[in-house]
Amino acid sequence: MSSRREFLNQCIAGLTLTILPSGAIAEQGVRYYQLAAEPTPHFFDKNPLATDLWLYNKANPGPLIQATKGEILDVEFFNNLDQPTTIHWHGIRNINSMDGVPDLTQSSVEPGGKFHYRFPLNDAGTFWYHSHNKAWEQVARGLYGPLVVYDYDTNENDIGSDIVILADDWLLNSDEQIDANSFGNLGHWSHGGRLGNALSINGKFKPAIRVSSNGPVRLRFLNAANARILNFELSGGIMMKVICVDGSPCESFDTNRITLGPAQRVDVLIEDASQLVELLEVSSSKALNAAIFEPISSKLTSVKNSLSTEPYYSWPDTKNAKKIDVHMQGGAMGNLSKATFEGEERGLRDLALKEAKLWAFNGNIGGYGLSLAEIEIGEVVVIKAWNDTAWPHAMHLHGHHFWVASSEFGEKKRALLRDTYLMQPGEKAELVFIANNPGAWLFHCHMLEHHAAGMGGVIYIS
Ligand SMILES: [Cu+2]
Numbered sequence: 023m024s025s026r027r028e029f030l031n032q033c034i035a036g037l038t039l040t041i042l043p044s045g046a047i048a049e050q051g052v053r054y055y056q057l058a059a060e061p062t063p064h065f066f067d068k069n070p071l072a073t074d075l076w077l078y079n080k081a082n083p084g085p086l087i088q089a090t091k092g093e094i095l096d097v098e099f100f101n102n103l104d105q106p107t108t109i110h111w112h113g114i115r116n117i118n119s120m121d122g123v124p125d126l127t128q129s130s131v132e133p134g135g136k137f138h139y140r141f142p143l144n145d146a147g148t149f150w151y152h153s154h155n156k157a158w159e160q161v162a163r164g165l166y167g168p169l170v171v172y173d174y175d176t177n178e179n180d181i182g183s184d185i186v187i188l189a190d191d192w193l194l195n196s197d198e199q200i201d202a203n204s205f206g207n208l209g210h211w212s213h214g215g216r217l218g219n220a221l222s223i224n225g226k227f228k229p230a231i232r233v234s235s236n237g238p239v240r241l242r243f244l245n246a247a248n249a250r251i252l253n254f255e256l257s258g259g260i261m262m263k264v265i266c267v268d269g270s271p272c273e274s275f276d277t278n279r280i281t282l283g284p285a286q287r288v289d290v291l292i293e294d295a296s297q298l299v300e301l302l303e304v305s306s307s308k309a310l311n312a313a314i315f316e317p318i319s320s321k322l323t324s325v326k327n328s329l330s331t332e333p334y335y336s337w338p339d340t341k342n343a344k345k346i347d348v349h350m351q352g353g354a355m356g357n358l359s360k361a362t363f364e365g366e367e368r369g370l371r372d373l374a375l376k377e378a379k380l381w382a383f384n385g386n387i388g389g390y391g392l393s394l395a396e397i398e399i400g401e402v403v404v405i406k407a408w409n410d411t412a413w414p415h416a417m418h419l420h421g422h423h424f425w426v427a428s429s430e431f432g433e434k435k436r437a438l439l440r441d442t443y444l445m446q447p448g449e450k451a452e453l454v455f456i457a458n459n460p461g462a463w464l465f466h467c468h469m470l471e472h473h474a475a476g477m478g479g480v481i482y483i484s
Contacts, residue, residue, distance in 0.1 A: 044085060052096050053089040053143075057109070059153070059165055060102035066220070067227040071198045075164035076103060082225035083188045083246065084151070084167025091146040091173045097139040099131065103160075106130035109139060110154035111169065112285055112418075113269045113441045115334075117141050118461025121420055124155045126390045126462050126480065145334055146173035147269025148186070148242040148287040158248060158470040159205050162193070162216060166246045171269075173330060182234035182318050186242045187301070188225075189282070189312070191218030191250040212354040212380045214413055215249025215284075215469035221303055223313040231301070235317035239295035240265075245282035249469040251414060251444065254280045254312070257300035262290035264431070268440040270423055271330045279304065281430055283416035283444030285468040291329070333439040337425045338456050343402040346395045348465070350445075352381035352476065355412040361476075363387040381411075381467070381477035392479040394465060397457045399483055405453040405465065409445040415477065416468040417453070418442040424455035442468055457483045 044055045062080040063072035078084030089095055101107050108130055110122035120141040124130040131137045149169040153160035168186045193201045193216060210216045223229055233239050241262070245252050256262065261276045266289035280288050292298060298315035351358040352370065360369050361382040373379040379387045386392055397403055405424070409415055419441060426443050427435040445451055466478030 045088060051092070052094045055085070055087055055095070055097045056100070057084065057097055058100040058102055059107055064164070064225070066222055066225070069198060073194065073198050073200065075200065076160060077164045078167050081167075082164045082222075084165070086186060087151065087167065087169040089143050089171050091143060091171050094140060094142050099137045099139060101131040101133055101135050101137075104133050105156065106132050107153050107155045107160060107165070108137070109151050110420075111139070111141070111149065111151050113147065113149040113287070113423075114141065114143070114169075115145060115421055115423065115459055118421065118459070118463070121461070121463075122154050123390070123420070123464055126464065130155050143171045145269060146171045146330070147266060148244060148289055149269055150188075150244055150246065150285075150287070152246070156474075158216065158474045161246070161470060162205070162248050163200055168242075168244060170242065182232050182239075183237065183295070184240045184242070185231060185233065186244060187223060187231070187313070188244045188246055189252055189254075189303075190222050190246040191252075192220045192222060193218040194220050206378065208374060208378065208380075210249075211378060211471040211475045212374065215471040217250050218247065221310060221312055223301065228311060229313050230316040231313050232316050232318045233295050233298055235296045235319060237295065239292045239298070240289060241292065242287065242289045243280055243282055244287045245284055247284050249284055249471060251284070251305070252282045252303060253305045254282070255302045255304050255309070256292075256298060257302055258297060260292065260297050262292060265289050265291050265329055265331075267438050268423065268442060270333045270439040272333060272436075272438055273331065275431070275436070277431055281444070283414070283442060283468065284470070285416055285418055285442045286440070286444065334423055335439070335456065337437060337454060338402045340402055340404055340454055343404045343454070344395070344397055346403060346405045346481065347384065348394065348405055348407045348479075349384050350381070350407060350409050350411055350415060350477065351385070353411045353413050353472070357410065358382055361385055361387050378475055380475040381472050383477070383479050386479075387476040388466070388478040389476065390464070390478075390480060394479040394481050396482045396484070399457060399460055401457050403455055403457050403481075406450070407445060407453060408450045409447060412447050413472075414444060414446050415472060416442050416444050417465070418468045419453065419455065419463065419465050419481075421459045421461060421463040422455045422457070424453040426451055426453050457481075460484050
């Protein structure tokens with residue numbers, strides 16, 4: 023507990039009172055935004071019935087935060103909800119005190135309270151921000167938005183040729199409202215997590231996405247769902263060139279299908295955007311029309327030709343690496359019969375019914391109090407993760423990107439630098455990273471119900 027307390031940072035005091043428009047340059051190299059979380063009625067389509075959501079700046083998704091690599095992001099955050107919350111900046115190799123994990127890196131922002139987030143954006147890429155307190159409810163109610171860091175000057179805004187495609191699936195009842203009765207449902211928590219019944223793209227059901235029809239188009243896919251794994255294809259079998267995963271550039275490759283676990287991002291390039299007609303979600307036997315593309319003509323020169331192919335850093339030598347074994351167990355149809363929770367070994371059924379705890383790392387029900395390792399700054403680390411459960415898990419490391427021989431894009435394993443890796447049942451994977459960012463960093467499943475039910479722990483780096 024002592025190391026935990028050591029790393030617990032207090033709120034940063036001293037909010038500025040300057041009122042600037044979102045995205046303004048507050049001072050040289052500082053990009054300024056205000057975000058307010060609050061209950062908001064939202065229209066997914068032409069249905070006259072609004073759905074009551076919790077949103078940032080009354081929008082779903084929350085506002086697109088745009089900045090250029092090397093700038094500082096400065097966000098004044100206001101909590102107008104009736105429960106505490108925080109914001110996590112997913113994929114940013116952040117300063118630990120700005121990472122937004124309640125009771126680990128900051129105190130929760132209480133109802134009516136505010137917090138000043140300010141940190142450098144050292145990497146270009148597709149990221150996102152989302153609530154990290156009771157995320158299984160707050161993210162499900164809509165508290166997230168995209169964050170794109172460009173590696174060129176954003177004043178040359180590429181409208182129609184650089185497009186975020188943010189997907190979410192919502193569990194709605196017959197009144198088009200969030201099915202609140204099923205929050206905390208043990209069936210969801212012990213199986214694949216909370217799965218929805220309505221797919222939105224950029225906050226709309228089956229929207230028209232305007233694309234510049236002259237030249238190539240960059241699509242930035244992002245899965246904001248609590249637990250749903252999404253599979254996207256383009257109608258006509260149009261091929262997509264994958265250029266980045268989870269923000270970082272990768273060695274490009276062609277595919278006709280993008281698989282996205284919760285929280286993952288994949289950026290693709292479409293060489294000839296005039297061919298784009300429909301975006302399809304193909305997880306079930308009948309493809310779902312998720313969005314249509316609407317061609318617009320644009321005088322802009324479209325996506326930059328000088329796309330970086332260099333990942334944030336290359337796969338490090340692991341000869342002297344520190345190993346962290348993470349044996350993932352639990353859930354329905356699993357082999358975990360008992361686990362240690364708060365120092366006491368108990369039966370899984372008892373833990374499920376009394377504590378809503380169902381998942382474990384190395385026999386321990388996880389949480390912010392579970393230390394997985396203490397690492398010296400600069401060490402190369404290999405997380406040896408073994409998904410010994412009957413379910414896939416989207417394993418996310420805070421504050422770092424890790425290398426993995428990925429099985430996510432077909433038979434051939436690909437070396438990818440990611441911040442979230444989708445592990446199949448039974449899969450063993452080595453997640454390799456350089457521990458060059460000091461702090462208390464969470465490693466957890468991004469199926470948000472799994473995390474809440476015990477699938478998470480902390481790696482301390484100092
Ligand atoms: Cu999981």
